[in-house]
Amino acid sequence: MTAAAPSAPTKPAPAAKTRRRSRVGDSREDREAVIIAAGLAEFLEKGYAATRVDDVAKRAGVAKGTVYLYFPSKEDLFHAVVRRSIAPLVDVVEAVAATPGASAAEVLKQVLATLYREVAGTDRREVLRLLIAESGRFPQLAAYAHTVVVRRGGKALRALVAEAVARGEFRPGPAAAAPEVVMGPVVLALVWTLVFHDIDPLDLDAVLDAHVDLILRGLQPAPRS
Structure with a gap:
C-alpha cells in the first residue's frame, strides 16, 4: 500500500x-x-x-x-508556512517507511520519488530558498524547520536503513551508518533548480533514476557469485 x-x-x-x-x-x-x-x-x-x-x-x-x-x-505565521508546505511530506515519508512487507529498496524509491515530485518539482522548493536566505539572521526559523521536518524525516530514514541492515537487505558500512547521505542528490537537485533552472534545467526524472541507482548500489550487498 x-x-x-x-x-x-x-x-x-x-x-x-x-x-x-x-x-x-x-x-x-x-x-x-x-x-x-x-x-x-x-x-x-x-x-x-x-x-x-x-x-x-x-x-x-x-x-x-x-x-x-x-x-x-509573524514567527507563528512563518511556522505555519513551513508546516503547510513541507511538513505533510514527512507524514508521507513516515507512512511509506512503515509499509508492511515492503522492501527497503522499494520504500526508498517511493520516498525519493516523492521528494523529487513534491519538492524539487513544485513551488515548495521556494520555502527552502526562504530558509537558506533567512536562517543566518533568524536561526530560530531554521531550528523550527529542523524540528518539524528534518528531525522527523531523518528518524524515519535511519530506522528504515537500520531495519534493512538487520535483516540483510542492506549491508553495514559507511552509507548505512550515516544514512543522511541518501538525501545528498535530492538536495543538489533542489539547489540546482533554485539557482540554475533558467540557465541549465535539470531533467528531474533522469536525476531521480540516477539517484536511486547510486544509493542502492551503495547499500545493497554484492550479489553472491
Whole structure:
C-alpha cells in the first residue's frame, strides 16, 4: 500500500483589489489557508524581516486583527508556512517507511520519488530558498524547520536503513551508518533548480533514476557469485 502524496501547492498570486468575501471562505480552515498563502507570498517577495503583518492582511483580504487571531506573531505565521508546505511530506515519508512487507529498496524509491515530485518539482522548493536566505539572521526559523521536518524525516530514514541492515537487505558500512547521505542528490537537485533552472534545467526524472541507482548500489550487498 502506498501513501498518497499531498498535491502541489498553488504558487501565490500577486495582491489584487478584490472584495474580501470573494477571496476568503467562510470556514476557519479557508481563512487560515488564505492567510498562510499570503504570508508565503510576502515572505518570498520581501524577506522575513521586511514582511509586515499589515501587508499580509491586505494580500489576504482580511483585517490585520484577523491575522493575529490565527497567528499571534509573524514567527507563528512563518511556522505555519513551513508546516503547510513541507511538513505533510514527512507524514508521507513516515507512512511509506512503515509499509508492511515492503522492501527497503522499494520504500526508498517511493520516498525519493516523492521528494523529487513534491519538492524539487513544485513551488515548495521556494520555502527552502526562504530558509537558506533567512536562517543566518533568524536561526530560530531554521531550528523550527529542523524540528518539524528534518528531525522527523531523518528518524524515519535511519530506522528504515537500520531495519534493512538487520535483516540483510542492506549491508553495514559507511552509507548505512550515516544514512543522511541518501538525501545528498535530492538536495543538489533542489539547489540546482533554485539557482540554475533558467540557465541549465535539470531533467528531474533522469536525476531521480540516477539517484536511486547510486544509493542502492551503495547499500545493497554484492550479489553472491
